[in-house]
Amino acid sequence: MTDYDVVVIGAGIAGGAVAWRLARTGLRVALLEKGSDVANGATRANSGILHSGIHEEPDSDVYRMCREGLKWYRNWADRLDFPLVNKATVILADSTESLDKISHLQQLHRSNLAPHLLAPAELGIRWPFLTDKIAGALEVVDSAQISPYEACRAIVENAIANGLEFITDCDINGVEKHGNTWQLQTSNGCIKSGIVVIAAGAGSNGLSKKFGLPLSEQKMLSGAYFMMNKAAKPITDAIFFGPPGPETKGVLMQNTVYGNLMLGPDSIDARKLEDDQFNWQRICNLWQECQKLIPELDRKDIIRTFTGERVCVGKGFQLENHLDSHGIVRLDGIKSPGLTAAPAIADKVLQMLGKYLDVNEKAGLIEKRLSPANAATNQPTGQIVCRCEQVFARQIHEAIRRGASNIESLRWQTRAGMGDCQGSFCRPTLIKTLQSELKKETGEICLKNKNSPMFTGDLK
Ligand SMILES: Cc1cc2nc3c(=O)[nH]c(=O)nc-3n(C[C@H](O)[C@H](O)[C@H](O)COP(=O)(O)OP(=O)(O)OC[C@H]3O[C@@H](n4cnc5c(N)ncnc54)[C@H](O)[C@@H]3O)c2cc1C
Numbered sequence: 001m002t003d004y005d006v007v008v009i010g011a012g013i014a015g016g017a018v019a020w021r022l023a024r025t026g027l028r029v030a031l032l033e034k035g036s037d038v039a040n041g042a043t044r045a046n047s048g049i050l051h052s053g054i055h056e057e058p059d060s061d062v063y064r065m066c067r068e069g070l071k072w073y074r075n076w077a078d079r080l081d082f083p084l085v086n087k088a089t090v091i092l093a094d095s096t097e098s099l100d101k102i103s104h105l106q107q108l109h110r111s112n113l114a115p116h117l118l119a120p121a122e123l124g125i126r127w128p129f130l131t132d133k134i135a136g137a138l139e140v141v142d143s144a145q146i147s148p149y150e151a152c153r154a155i156v157e158n159a160i161a162n163g164l165e166f167i168t169d170c171d172i173n174g175v176e177k178h179g180n181t182w183q184l185q186t187s188n189g190c191i192k193s194g195i196v197v198i199a200a201g202a203g204s205n206g207l208s209k210k211f212g213l214p215l216s217e218q219k220m221l222s223g224a225y226f227m228m229n230k231a232a233k234p235i236t237d238a239i240f241f242g243p244p245g246p247e248t249k250g251v252l253m254q255n256t257v258y259g260n261l262m263l264g265p266d267s268i269d270a271r272k273l274e275d276d277q278f279n280w281q282r283i284c285n286l287w288q289e290c291q292k293l294i295p296e297l298d299r300k301d302i303i304r305t306f307t308g309e310r311v312c313v314g315k316g317f318q319l320e321n322h323l324d325s326h327g328i329v330r331l332d333g334i335k336s337p338g339l340t341a342a343p344a345i346a347d348k349v350l351q352m353l354g355k356y357l358d359v360n361e362k363a364g365l366i367e368k369r370l371s372p373a374n375a376a377t378n379q380p381t382g383q384i385v386c387r388c389e390q391v392f393a394r395q396i397h398e399a400i401r402r403g404a405s406n407i408e409s410l411r412w413q414t415r416a417g418m419g420d421c422q423g424s425f426c427r428p429t430l431i432k433t434l435q436s437e438l439k440k441e442t443g444e445i446c447l448k449n450k451n452s453p454m455f456t457g458d459l460k
Helices: 013-023 061-080 096-108 120-126 148-161 201-210 270-274 276-293 338-353 393-401 407-414 427-438
Strands: 002-009 029-032 084-093 116-118 136-146 165-167 172-178 181-186 189-198 219-228 238-241 252-255 261-263 302-312 318-322 328-332 384-386
Touching: 002 013, 013 029, 013 148, 013 328, 013 338, 029 148, 029 189, 061 084, 061 136, 061 148, 061 338, 084 096, 096 116, 096 136, 116 120, 120 136, 136 148, 136 238, 148 165, 148 407, 172 201, 189 201, 201 302, 201 328, 219 270, 219 276, 261 276, 270 276, 318 338, 328 338, 384 393, 384 427, 393 407, 393 427, 407 427
Parallel strands: 002 029, 002 189, 029 165, 084 238, 189 328
Antiparallel strands: 084 136, 116 136, 172 181, 181 189, 219 261, 219 302, 238 252, 252 261, 318 328
């Protein structure tokens, strides 16, 4: 039986940010994650934009949370060593209707974000790769881009350094309340805690049922992306949103923090995705939509497609305080811009918990962290494992030392396998390194989480 003051369930960016704040208080805190690493839900597969707030009402909570979040991430990126690139956001318009929309946004945010309208002639000079059918655009300077997995990994690693217990591969099989204490029967043993924070994204309804909370009306929206190779044109210095639709902000075109052109997402009701024909059509539609805006795009440059799913519950984020009745805070409906807002969401959770616990920061905290790539640079030479992304063996060893136990964790921590060949060359080396470092049999090597073995065993 392990005893905690607070247990946070779900190591996405919301749970990660809450755990990071709590680890700084000296309270006994555990972060439980059903996957083998951080960010197994929406936090891994999203656009990675730290939104300026231009799409929100200026007097709304979500707007304020975006502004606060941006400040937090800029500070975190410096201290915790993950990539963040400051970029302008440019919203394109191609019709009278979309021009009206961007003019409305400009009026709305005139005094806070100072966005400015761009005429087609200026667009043509600054970004000649855009179609000449663009009727105008709105530019707002203050936004940024991150690698969301790396940000999440960085804050959780720093929280661990400050005392957080991070428990992966953790299935919660049953829960019981004894007096003021929750007792969680998990695949990693029995865990006791006075307070539970549910930050499980799409898994939050399943958990709510276990904890006796009412279910929410979750709607799952899926977004598909194209990831292009680094040679794909154009290289952009801005984050482009296509013309806004009735329900969407418009399709995105941007270079990631590593320089790959990324296109997408669309926004589709996830229930439709059972149908293969529909899925194919959806990908074709997305491509056509992007090509309408940047005619020179070439399908040969696509190295991967992927999708991410967000949970939507009503308007805004649902930050539910059930502390008096259940000893629970539930975070639900953390849709976009939930990545941007996560630090501010964590702040609100801390305010809720402050009524019951001492959430002041303790002294002597560890403030710095180095990424695996930078932590491993004390050996300037060595074997290259991934040629496409220039990843060295020492970086792979460093990631394993930090807890990477499968191929996907290595890929996301070091970028080995993220390049043009998508792992054709480096994967056998990654497998062998995992085997030898973790003393595992071939059949125990997994692609992602514990239930995804890559092999049934040796041939001979
Ligand atoms: C396509 C797309 C694009 C987006 N683009 C942006 C953007 O550019 N900018 C922005 O600000 N926001 C964006 N968002 C929104 C953002 O990604 C989410 O708001 C954010 O990632 C939600 O984080 P979370 O921690 O709440 O959930 P998640 O990231 O889903 O994390 C939940 C975690 O809980 C774990 N879990 C689930 N059930 C259990 C259980 N029973 N026990 C233990 N663990 C469990 C999961 O494995 C997962 O790791 C986008 C979302 C999508 C889908």
